[in-house]
Amino acid sequence: MPMPIYAYRCEACGHARDVLQKMSDAPLTTCPACGAEQFAKQITAAGFQLKGSGWYATDFRGSSSGATSAAAPSPAPAAQSSPSTPPCGGSCACH
Template structure:
């Protein structure tokens, strides 16, 4: 279950609440009972590290690799990305 950060704009209470994604967001502050308790934006609790698909496939300069398998320059049949 994800943990959501809440803050009351009336009294300033900050609280982390573990809820299901399908649960309704809380709106009433547990400290002052005002309807000003809302979710805060926060960073994700995980990071993707290592040599994944992004680092190896899409992080380059954006240029497509040249096809050198066909001397005529028509590499539609031999390259995966060729347009026929």
């Protein structure tokens, strides 16, 4: 079962942090930075962490045929962003 990643922010000091928690875990309330009881979940897009070797780790890695070719990579179209730069710009915990 995937574990959601929740975004928290302290209303007292502004400290923000993403926390990997089970859905059944109680929400955090104490800010780890200032100790105030104003640490609350933020409303964000759903996030979760996939683990194991399921379809997401094995499929869609290479070309659309499912086979990867290390000998002759196809050139990337000019309109695509650089593959070394993730969509989030590297500012999240996933990279």
